Amino acid sequence: MNRFFSILQPQIAAFKMIKLTLVAGARPNFMKIAPMVHAIQAQQALGSTISFRLVHTGQHYDKKMSGDFFDQLNIPEPNANLGAGGGTQAEQTSAVMIAFEKELMENRPNLVIVVGDVTSTLACSIAAKKLNIDVAHVEGGIRSGDLSMPEEINRMVTDSITDHFFTTSEIANENLRKSGFPEASIHFVGNTMIDTLMANMDRFQIPEGKIYDTLKPKEYFVMTMHRPANVDQEETLKEMIQAILDGTKGFPVVFPVHPRTAKILENMGISDPNLHMTDPLGYLEFNYLVKNAKGVITDSGGITEEASVMNVPCMTLRNNTERAETIHLGTNELVGTDPKKLAPYLEKLMKGEWKQYQGIPMWDGKTAQRIVDKIISIYS
Template identity: 75%
Template sequence: MVKITLVAGARPNFMKIAPIIHSLQRRSNLGAKLSFRLIHTGQHYDKKMSGDFFEQLNIPEPDTNLAAGGGTQAEQTATIMIAFEKELLANKPDLVIVVGDVTSTLACSITAKKLCIDVAHVEGGIRSGDLSMPEEINRMVTDSISDHFFTTSEIANQNLLKAGVGQERIHFVGNTMIDTLLANRSRFKRPEGEIFEQLEAQRYFVLTMHRPANVDQEGQLKAMIDAIIAGSNDMPIIFPVHPRTAKNLENLGISHKNLFMVDPLGYLEFNYLVENALAVITDSGGITEEASVMNVPCLTLRDNTERAETIQLGTNELVGTDPQHLGPYMEKLMKGDWKTYQGIPLWDGKTAARIVDKILEIYG
């Protein structure tokens, strides 16, 4: 019997882990000798930021919630490690699976390895090269101690090889976030509310911003939003606002007739908006992947990316964090002169099945 502990803690984790859960359940029903426990660290503790995802993506209720809550990154890391250690001592698995690059990924990897438990990192090997990003630290530390790596791209494979990871521990499987996207695409639904009912397909923008470089400096935040509005041709801009960003926007008193700041949306509602938008403007890595596969133009407000394949083969362009650089990209978009999705290898909806096959091969 292969015993697996799955860790989810923040919004992106749920999208990445859902297809792994479904694949484990299918294989178990077919007679594979495996069991799993689902651990929610509680890193995202707001209902809109986590609870809806369990419901919409048909993920079972977690076996336990570590209730890490808020606090600084150090406080959150410590809280997760203390609680996760107790969980592992009470229910020792053969393998801990962590996904992505959030605080929970780092904290649970360290805790497992200190108890001599194998760790597999789903989405291992991606790098932005930007050590000012907390996520980059999380990736580097997690990858330095993981036993197995389930990678999304050949670029990630090369990053791991350069870091000295043996080829036998690198498993190129694809992208579980795209598994979730393709499995649920037919279920996307228009959000409820007058704002959303009035939207016309390809006649509005979706905006997301949460990175400190964009939202924590009031002058930068205002200048970027002004630049987006200036280039929008008066089309509606739908901006689901991260809780931290909402506070900064409130302090600035930002408002405009075609800027609609809304609460965070469920997975099915948000991706409905993305699929039907003229373009997405974002500083999120995961959204660049989803937008590319849905062939929706994507403008990334960052100076670097850990997902270069979305630029090389997808619909993503790296605009940067200087608001003055946005204008030419918006003009290009309005002219209809944007690249189309070329297809990214193994982003085919079958990644989770490949992951489970490999786990059973190694541990079965």
């Protein structure tokens, strides 16, 4: 009898159900979640017993900041929407934790997968660990060293209680090693956001609107700004926008405005014929603009990754970055938040002297597949 069960044991293990909960809270999360959903579905089609629940915390609830991404990236409707948008950092964190705890108690998984560094990432990882549920952090280990950024605190706290790190670079791996995390918990897999980029590049589409019909490839700039260091002080914001307009030498500058920034800009009266402030764009439309731009000026970390892989010159309006590989191997340069420092970078770009993308290891469009394969090997 014992011999009979010993023969069956590998077969029983092979059919063990692996239940995952995938968390998406804000716009950047959706690009990182989408390829994992597709990789899990591919495994299911092959007969794997892996399953998932998709939980949207509701941290971003504007249609352009959230809903369009589910439609465009072919992500199924969430199994649960926690509706925890709005409020202060503390209010949002607590609302997500309370709602997510209830979700986990009713639908307990083997593993909760959080991505990136938004408030939902932090809140859901804490709720899961307090229920003794394993947590995997996709994009674990990245650091800016700037504790004034809420995202840095979110990363550090999330990583401190994470069971498995799915990392984007050797820099992130080394950060985790220095913090004392065991090598067995660090899985260097690449960047799921680049999976999404590569899978959808041939689907990029020009946005609707008169301004977009007038744009010529490589004859306009794209800019984004939303971080407090750039937008909370009206005078500094005016100076930065003026520095951008001066340095771009009459080329159109397209500025899809983040809802947070829109409120600040309302009363400032900024107007210039070359500055085109628009509503937020869907994923396919925004990346169409980036791919065809002469250059990108941004304070977003994720955009620096996409611009680098598309070999588009990129300038980051921050004093630090958690994505140093985009500087070492990509097309990104760290300009800082002082408007006076922007001019030399734009001059270099205008002269055609910008650096080219060198290729970042494992950013090859197969990251999600590696993540799902690793999860199956761990939990089967």
